Amino acid sequence: MTQLLEVNGVSKRFGGLLAVSNVSFAIREREILGLIGPNGAGKTTLFNIVNGVYKPDTGKIAFAGDDITGAAPNKVVKLGLARTHQIVKPLNNMSVLENVTVGACFGRESLGLHAACEVADEVLKRVGLAERAKSPARSLTLAGKKRLEVARALAAKPKLLLLDEVLAGLTPTEVAQMIDLIFTIKESGVSVFMIEHVMQAIMKLSDRIVVLNFGQKLAEGSPIEVAGDPQVIEAYLGDEQIAEKLMEKN
Amino acid sequence: MIFRRPTFWLILLLAAVFIYLPVRAGDAALREDLILVAIAIILVSNLNLMIGYTGYVNFGHIVFYGLGGYVGLYLVTARGWRLQWAALAAGVVVSLFALLFGMGILRLRGAYFALATVGILVAVSAFVSNFNPFGRSDGLYLSFDAYQPLGGAMRALWVTYYLIVGVMALSLILSLAIKRSKFGLALFAIREDEDAAVVLGINATMYKAIVYSVSAFLPAVAGALMFYKNAMIDPSIAFEYMLSIEGIVMLMLGGQGTVIGAALGATLYERLRSYLLTSPKLSNFHLVIAGAMLLLVVLFASGGLIGWLYKFVPRSREVIE
Numbered sequence: 405m406t407q408l409l410e411v412n413g414v415s416k417r418f419g420g421l422l423a424v425s426n427v428s429f430a431i432r433e434r435e436i437l438g439l440i441g442p443n444g445a446g447k448t449t450l451f452n453i454v455n456g457v458y459k460p461d462t463g464k465i466a467f468a469g470d471d472i473t474g475a476a477p478n479k480v481v482k483l484g485l486a487r488t489h490q491i492v493k494p495l496n497n498m499s500v501l502e503n504v505t506v507g508a509c510f511g512r513e514s515l516g517l518h519a520a521c522e523v524a525d526e527v528l529k530r531v532g533l534a535e536r537a538k539s540p541a542r543s544l545t546l547a548g549k550k551r552l553e554v555a556r557a558l559a560a561k562p563k564l565l566l567l568d569e570v571l572a573g574l575t576p577t578e579v580a581q582m583i584d585l586i587f588t589i590k591e592s593g594v595s596v597f598m599i600e601h602v603m604q605a606i607m608k609l610s611d612r613i614v615v616l617n618f619g620q621k622l623a624e625g626s627p628i629e630v631a632g633d634p635q636v637i638e639a640y641l642g643d644e645q646i647a648e649k650l651m652e653k654n
Numbered sequence: 655m656i657f658r659r660p661t662f663w664l665i666l667l668l669a670a671v672f673i674y675l676p677v678r679a680g681d682a683a684l685r686e687d688l689i690l691v692a693i694a695i696i697l698v699s700n701l702n703l704m705i706g707y708t709g710y711v712n713f714g715h716i717v718f719y720g721l722g723g724y725v726g727l728y729l730v731t732a733r734g735w736r737l738q739w740a741a742l743a744a745g746v747v748v749s750l751f752a753l754l755f756g757m758g759i760l761r762l763r764g765a766y767f768a769l770a771t772v773g774i775l776v777a778v779s780a781f782v783s784n785f786n787p788f789g790r791s792d793g794l795y796l797s798f799d800a801y802q803p804l805g806g807a808m809r810a811l812w813v814t815y816y817l818i819v820g821v822m823a824l825s826l827i828l829s830l831a832i833k834r835s836k837f838g839l840a841l842f843a844i845r846e847d848e849d850a851a852v853v854l855g856i857n858a859t860m861y862k863a864i865v866y867s868v869s870a871f872l873p874a875v876a877g878a879l880m881f882y883k884n885a886m887i888d889p890s891i892a893f894e895y896m897l898s899i900e901g902i903v904m905l906m907l908g909g910q911g912t913v914i915g916a917a918l919g920a921t922l923y924e925r926l927r928s929y930l931l932t933s934p935k936l937s938n939f940h941l942v943i944a945g946a947m948l949l950l951v952v953l954f955a956s957g958g959l960i961g962w963l964y965k966f967v968p969r970s971r972e973v974i975e
Contacts, residue, residue: 455853481855489853495846506843509836510855517836556854 408433408564408595409454409485414463416446416453423449425619426463431564436586436596438610438627440603442640446619447599448490451566454597455487456480468563484512487566488553490599494541501537503552504528504559511560523559531555531585547578554585558594565589567598571605579605603641607631615640661830661913661975668917669823673816685815687928689880692822693719694920696876697897698904699825699913703869705902706911707838708862709845710760711768713898714775718870719877720892721748724782726878727794727887732787736803741817741878748874749867756866760859763848779893793888800882814883818876825872829913832868833975841865845911896941900927903944906951909960914974918959923947 409431416424424446431437439447452458454465459474466472472480486507495503501524508520508527515523528534531551536544541552550570557565567586571579583605590596600606606613607627615622615630617639623630630636637643656662672692676685697719704712722744729740759770783791804810832838840861843851852858881887900923908919923944930940955962963970 457849457853476857477853478855478857481853487853489850493847493850493853495843495850498842498846502839502842506839506851506854506856509839514855517834517839520836560855 406433407431408435408468409597410464410466411454412464412466414450414453414460414465416449416458416460423619424453424460424616427616427619427621428463429614429621429624431595431597433563433595434590434593435611436590436598436609438606438613439597439599439616440601440606440613440630440640441616441622445616447616448568449619450616451487451568451597451599455485455566478510481511481560481562482514484561484563485566486511486557486560486562486564488550488557488568488570490568490572492546492549492553494544494549494552496540496542498541499538500533500541500544500552501525501528503541504555507556507559508561511562513561520559523561524555527555527559530558530588532581547574550574550582551585554582554589558589562594564595564597567596567600569599569601571600571602583609656827656831656834659830659834659975660973662827664914664974665823665826665830665917668826669819672819672822676815682811685812687925689815689818689883690928691921691924692818693876693880694901694904694924695822695917696818696825697873697901698908698920699829699916700869700871700873701901702829702905702910702913702916703832703841703865705905706916707832707841707845708865710862710866711902712771712866712869713768713902714771714773714778715869715873715901716893716895716898717775717778718748718752718873719880720782720887720889720894721751721778722874722877723881723887723892724788724794724877725874727796727881728787730800730882731794731796737814737879737882738817740882741875744878745871745875749871752870753863753867756863757859760862760866775893775895775898779889782892783889789888791889793886793892796882796885798885800885811883814879818879818883821872821876821879826913826917828868828872829916830975832865833913837861837864842911900944903948903951905958906956907947907958909958909962912958912960912975915958915960922959 407430412428414424414427441447453460456475456477464473467483467485470483504524504527505520508515508523528537531554533551533555544552554570571582586596586609610627612625613627613630614624615636622639623633623636672688676688701712701715704710725744725747726740729735729743730737755774759767762770782788788794798807801807801810804813840856843856844858848858904919904923905916907923909915927940930936951958
């Protein structure tokens with residue numbers, strides 16, 4: 405498999421805080437890569453660096469063969485790298501359909517309004533929001549808004565989708581539905597890079613996992629390797645038997 | 655298609671009424687009243703592109719109108735241009751000016767952008783007051799000969815009136831066309847959440863600079879026509895600060911972000927203002943009314959009259975945009 409995203413020695417400093425320090429990893433095509441770590445470990449900052457919200461102080465990022473280091477988010481989307489936000493950002497006074505149409509209009513294919521509307525319709529069906537298409541985005545529940553985030557990103561027809569805690573705050577049923585959705589996204593040929601605190605979900609979904617702590621990469625490997633890593637247990641999981649427990653549930 | 659939209663036909667109907675009423679009565683006084691309403695509609699509906707569509711408050715929108723007037727009158731008086739070319743040139747020059755400034759100040763957001771627009775208004779007004787080709791603080795005057803190409807002063811007044819009504823219709827059609835376009839979708843997304851819009855692939859800086867420039871074009875053309883009709887311009891009437899504020903009141907009153915709301919707010923406010931200005935006891939009282947009205951709208955009906963209509967008759971959204 406070829407590498408879709410390559411991150412090489414990336415660092416980002418905010419004043420006295422080194423938020424991300426010399427982090428390197430790669431995502432292959434058709435792979436789900438999980439990103440875990442304690443609060444404040446720099447996970448969302450790393451996302452922001454990858455999709456261009458922040459420019460890294462050092463390091464390089466290559467996506468599908470292009471150097472995208474420091475490229476603006478709106479350019480990165482056009483290349484096929486879309487994302488969702490941990491704190492949802494719906495376009496509140498626009499309809500659900502219009503929200504997703506924006507994603508299709510200004511995404512990788514830069515569709516015209518009419519074609520974008522059709523894509524938006526399809527995507528809404530896929531994420532289960534078709535019935536709410538005409539409602540204003542602000543009227544959705546949190547679970548609905550998280551789906552909307554995913555729908556907007558999908559409408560951009562990405563090659564790589566960055567999901568920032570799409571499961572946080574959802575009920576167990578909603579979590580299960582979202583996990584199914586993420587699997588169908590993977591099956592459709594899109595790679596996924598996801599931050600998640602819901603351990604069972606990330607263990608089940610990820611092909612590989614990267615662990616961040618204090619801005620540094622602590623470990624990388626398959627879910628079982630990572631959950632059994634003593635450093636990861638000490639810094640994040642806190643329970644020696646967690647690997648076995650999590651695997652049992654799967 | 656835009657022709658299928660009821661609002662498009664509503665706009666044409668409005669323009670037809672503007673032409674028909676004074677012509678039928680041959681009434682020059684009515685024409686003068688309506689010309690003020692038409693100018694207000696032009697200013698407000700273009701201001702709406704910034705405030706209502708993009709969410710950026712421009713306190714200096716009147717700059718485009720005044721500068722357009724100056725450029726137009728200068729080309730007619732000093733260069734001997736025909737009115738139509740002078741007016742078009744005024745639109746182009748002022749749009750380019752706006753594009754240049756827009757690329758600079760549209761990096762700012764919220765209150766800082768609003769402040770910068772006040773700065774532009776003050777700076778342009780001060781510059782023009784000291785600019786020799788524009789007659790410094792005396793302004794520019796048009797000789798009667800300049801009306802000859804249009805068949806004399808009397809006919810010229812009517813011709814400029816028709817042209818201004820045309821610009822009014824174009825302004826509203828432009829608003830409608832933008833609202834139903836991909837460009838408009840980008841503007842609305844920026845209004846709702848600029849950071850999210852950028853992450854969704856919208857080059858916000860570029861779109862904002864373009865809409866700022868577009869919102870300058872027709873007001874500048876209208877300024878050139880209007881000050882040609884008035885045969886004079888000076889800094890105090892070209893850059894009337896209060897008119898910039900009142901434009902915002904009109905927009906909020908009618909309903910920001912809607913095409914018809916801009917026209918409605920401009921019409922109602924302008925008529926009320928004329929009434930108050932001409933009534934001997936209430937002269938200048940209109941600013942008190944304007945202030946109170948803005949407060950009431952902002953506090954109790956942030957969607958303005960059209961927003962209020964949408965609330966009670968949701969289906970009206972399809973007809974009145």
